Each structure stands twice: as C-alpha cells, then as structure tokens.
Amino acid sequence: MGACRRDDVAMSTRLLGASERSFWWRDPDMQSELRLTDRQVQELDRLFAERLNERIALHQQLDRLETRFRQALERKDSSELVIEQLHAEATRLRVARNARRTMMILAMYNVLTAEQRAWILVLRRDAAENRNDTR
DSSP: OOOHHHHHHHHHHHHHOGGGEEEEOGGGHHHHTTOOOHHHHHHHHHHHHHHHHHHHHHHHHHHHHHHHHHHHHHHHOOOOHHHHHHHHHHHHHHHHHHHHHHHHHHHHHHSSOHHHHHHHHHHHHHHHHHHHHHH
C-alpha cells in the first residue's frame, strides 16, 4: 500500500477519534527535532495506512456491538446470557483493537533509531508533566 492519503487521514480522524496531531511524524517541528528522514516518514505513513482499514473495521464492529448491547440492556426481555455474550464479544473486540494499535505503534517505533525512540520518550514525559502542571 502506498503513502497514507489525506482522505485516509480525514477518515481515520473521524472514525478513530484521532486528531491531525496524532500523526506526529508529519509535523515539521517533530520531523526536525527527531531528525526523521524522508524515508522514515514514508515508512511511518505506510505502516499507518497498512493497518488503517483493519483498525477502522474493528472500531465500526465495536460501535455496532455496543449499540446492540445498550439496546439489549434497555429491553426487559433480554436474558442474562444474551447480555453476557454481548459483553464478552465487546470485550474481545476492544482487546483486538488495542492489540492492533499496539502492534502498529511497535512497528512504527522499529522504524526509528534508538536515539529517536529515546527522544520520543523524553518528549512524551515532558508533555505529560505539562498536562499535570495545568491541572
């Protein structure tokens, strides 16, 4: 699959609840700070795009299942077994969605050098501290 297209980004932003800032490797300041190469940016785009359809499908399945779960809870004639099965399936989908995201992040981190990965950890720590200071 080729580079991640702008309409792919817009779709994932809506469906996965991400913001454009979530595509950190596209931010010129981040590219400069991490010294990302054009090849690394292209590879990060490829990895994101490659896994996008599966992640969107899991997200949509989970949305549909959560709707069914809420409806079952609202009906007085729903059995505990049905509720339990829907809950178990929703849990399975959440685990699958989170696992896919984790594996995507791992693949993306593997594109980076050890120095770049270490620098990302520093930036994340600083961002977390800044969030805590504003509370």
